Amino acid sequence: xxxxxxxxxxxxxxxxxxxxxxxxxxxxxxxxxxxxxxxxxxxxxxxxxxxxxxxxxxxxxxxxxxxxxxxxxxxxxxxxxxxxxxxxxxxxxxxxxxxxxxxxxxxxxxxxxxxxxxxxxxxxxxxxxxxxxxxxxxxxxxxxxxxxxxxxxxxxxxxxxxxxxxxxxxxxxxxxxxxxxxxxxxxxxxxxxxxxxxxxxxxxxxxxxxxxxxxxxxxxxxxxxxxxxxxxxxxxxxxxxxxxxxxxxxxxxxxxxxxxxxxxxxxxxxxxxxxxxxxxxxxxxx
Amino acid sequence: xxxxxxxxxxxxxxxxxxxxxxxxxxxxxxxxxxxxxxxxxxxxxxxxxxxxxxxxxxxxxxxxxxxxxxxxxxxxxxxxxxxxxxxxxxxxxxxxxxxxxxxxxxxxxxxxxxxxxxxxxxxxxxxxxxxxxxxxxxxxxxxxxxxxxxxxxxxxxxxxxxxxxxxxxxxxxxxxxxxxxxxxxxxxxxxxxxxxxxxxxxxxxxxxxxxxxxxxxxxxxxxxxxxxxxxxxxxxxxxxxxxxxxxxxxxxxxxxxxxxxxxxxxxxxxxxxxxxxxxxxxxxxxxxxxxxxxxxxxxxxxxxxxxxxxxxxxxxxxxxxxxxxxxxxxxxxxxxxxxxxxxxxxxx
Numbered sequence: 027x028x029x030x031x032x033x034x035x036x037x038x039x040x041x042x043x044x045x046x047x048x049x050x051x052x053x054x055x056x057x058x059x060x061x062x063x064x065x066x067x068x069x070x071x072x073x074x075x076x077x078x079x080x081x082x083x084x085x086x087x088x089x090x091x092x093x094x095x096x097x098x099x100x101x102x103x104x105x106x107x108x109x110x111x112x113x114x115x116x117x118x119x120x121x122x123x124x125x126x127x128x129x130x131x132x133x134x135x136x137x138x139x140x141x142x143x144x145x146x147x148x149x150x151x152x153x154x155x156x157x158x159x160x161x162x163x164x165x166x167x168x169x170x171x172x173x174x175x176x177x178x179x180x181x182x183x184x185x186x187x188x189x190x191x192x193x194x195x196x197x198x199x200x201x202x203x204x205x206x207x208x209x210x211x212x213x214x215x216x217x218x219x220x221x222x223x224x225x226x227x228x229x230x231x232x233x234x235x236x237x238x239x240x241x242x243x244x245x246x247x248x249x250x251x252x253x254x255x256x257x258x259x260x261x262x263x264x265x266x267x268x269x270x271x272x273x274x275x276x277x278x279x280x281x282x283x284x285x286x287x288x289x290x291x292x293x294x295x296x297x298x299x300x301x302x303x304x305x306x307x308x309x310x311x312x
Numbered sequence: 313x314x315x316x317x318x319x320x321x322x323x324x325x326x327x328x329x330x331x332x333x334x335x336x337x338x339x340x341x342x343x344x345x346x347x348x349x350x351x352x353x354x355x356x357x358x359x360x361x362x363x364x365x366x367x368x369x370x371x372x373x374x375x376x377x378x379x380x381x382x383x384x385x386x387x388x389x390x391x392x393x394x395x396x397x398x399x400x401x402x403x404x405x406x407x408x409x410x411x412x413x414x415x416x417x418x419x420x421x422x423x424x425x426x427x428x429x430x431x432x433x434x435x436x437x438x439x440x441x442x443x444x445x446x447x448x449x450x451x452x453x454x455x456x457x458x459x460x461x462x463x464x465x466x467x468x469x470x471x472x473x474x475x476x477x478x479x480x481x482x483x484x485x486x487x488x489x490x491x492x493x494x495x496x497x498x499x500x501x502x503x504x505x506x507x508x509x510x511x512x513x514x515x516x517x518x519x520x521x522x523x524x525x526x527x528x529x530x531x532x533x534x535x536x537x538x539x540x541x542x543x544x545x546x547x548x549x550x551x552x553x554x555x556x557x558x559x560x561x562x563x564x565x566x567x568x569x570x571x572x573x574x575x576x577x578x579x580x581x582x583x584x585x586x587x588x589x590x591x592x593x594x595x596x597x598x599x600x601x602x603x604x605x606x607x608x609x610x611x612x613x614x615x616x617x618x619x620x621x622x623x624x625x626x627x628x629x630x631x632x633x634x635x636x637x638x639x640x641x642x643x644x645x646x647x648x649x650x651x652x653x654x655x656x657x658x659x660x
Contacts, residue, residue, distance in 0.1 A: 060429070061431075062431070062434070109621060113624065117430055117434045118373055118434060119624050120431075121373060121434065121438065122620065122624050123621060123625070125574060125577075125620070126616075126621045127617070129614075129616060129620070130613070130614055130618065132613070133614040133617065134614065137611055137614070249442055252442070253439075260432055260435060286450040286454055287454065289447075289449075289450060290446060290447045290450035290451075293442070293443030293444075293446045293447055294443070297440060297443055300419075300423055300436060300439075301422065
């Protein structure tokens with residue numbers, strides 16, 4: 027029984043870390059551009075499929091990670107430059123256009139790779155089982171947690187310690203003032219959007235052995251990520267970092283009963299949080 | 313986009329429009345062999361017009377209307393299959409759907425007050441309606457699986473007639489009766505919604521869409537008003553759900569998926585969300601396109617995405633107003649021509 031609890035806790039933490047990383051992209055886009063970016067989901071899926079193909083062709087997991095990130099980032103930048111840019115500050119239209127992008131990209135993926143399930147890439151050296159005392163842990167999950175934490179620390183460093191991060195934080199607070207200083211904020215937005223997409227791509231490659239690999243996987247992840255973003259406070263990165271692991275653990279425990287039940291529970295949880303603390307954990311800025 | 317709120321509609325145009333509508337709703341299904349498509353368009357245009365009251369007029373994006381549609385259809389279907397085969401089960405189903413709409417609307421609008429950023433308010437509505445879609449899907453797939461038929465959907469609704477009173481009964485397999493019921497109810501509901509939309513209440517809806525804070529300053533309780541509109545549109549969705557059940561005799565849990573409702577958003581946007589009858593044109597275009605394109609290729613979604621992106625970027629008003637202005641343009645051209653020919657004859 028204890029064993030089951032610990033195993034579920036660790037698998038919950040793994041998915042929580044990955045959820046957090048995807049949610050950070052959504053939170054940043056929402057905070058900066060006031061657009062609920064639904065197309066993030068399909069970018070995650072794209073990253074996963076790119077990783078799958080790369081791993082099949084060249085067999086190196088690291089190249090798969092990098093290529094997944096790069097292509098996802100490029101597609102994100104294209105989306106931002108040609109479509110989403112036009113509908114800033116129009117939440118309804120932004121919502122619709124990102125929805126259309128998600129639909130289109132998912133369908134394109136279905137056309138290229140086929141609608142069925144694929145066996146996700148997993149390097150041989152990460153398929154071992156590590157014993158932590160008496161608890162068996164899949165080394166891949168440990169690896170995913172580690173990579174996730176590295177990316178999160180990198181994000182924190184980027185947002186807190188660099189000049190671009192300073193501009194991003196200032197834009198979260200007051201965009202017009204940043205423009206008034208003569209900073210080309212639209213370039214920064216494109217960069218941030220691309221960065222979020224690249225992270226989603228890495229998550230896609232990392233997460234496909236855990237969450238599965240099929241064209242609609244992104245949509246499944248997206249709704250959970252939205253719960254993370256809302257729980258942490260829309261636009262707040264700290265909040266997402268706190269809410270992601272909590273939600274991952276809740277999902278992994280409730281999923282013992284059934285998948286539908288776990289979905290129902292997390293959404294009831296979200297509704298309760300919205301009613302009692304409408305700004306989420308840290309979302310007092312907006 | 314532009315709306316002249318105080319323009320008096322000429323009574324003759326109004327009459328012609330409604331006669332045309334009555335012909336489409338009540339006569340057309342009998343005359344064509346595409347009766348399934350026409351009935352679909354009728355149900356969907358009622359659904360879309362009700363949805364547009366919340367989406368286009370008041371500016372509330374909800375992905376939960378499939379839930380109300382499904383809950384009312386399932387409630388009516390399950391009650392009439394397992395309890396009592398009476399036509400009264402349909403009003404009960406509609407009431408259940410409307411109550412669901414009230415609860416979902418209350419939860420999602422209660423905290424989204426005017427001091428919250430507009431984007432956040434929309435996000436609340438969207439997310440809580442997605443939450444509602446997952447919760448109802450779970451309820452109908454797990455605890456109620458015995459009644460709802462789980463993934464199979466509700467089967468066997470059409471097998472026996474529905475009793476009305478005494479020996480009077482509705483035969484669900486008879487096309488004539490169903491066409492008349494669906495067309496008549498849809499026509500009445502459309503007229504009622506048109507009345508609402510052109511009343512002062514309809515004007516406040518549009519005012520809330522434009523600037524909710526100022527409407528609050530005028531002394532209106534915007535929360536209660538939005539909840540009212542949301543519940544009305546949920547009621548229309550419930551009616552549409554029951555009509556759909558009557559028409560097809562089948563309902564499955566797919567309607568709870570928020571992708572189902574997103575088609576509704578596309579219809580409203582395509583038809584024009586600022587015009588009352590826009591969604592009706594949108595529903596016709598959308599369903600006909602879907603019918604045609606699905607018969608050629610499987611990637612209907614890709615096509616849908618392209619249409620949606622192009623219409624958001626280049627045609628935010630939708631094609632509905634354009635379509636409705638064709639008679640006016642033709643009239644204008646005809647008058648001009650008559651005028652100019654008159655002039656030439658006089659000069660001769």
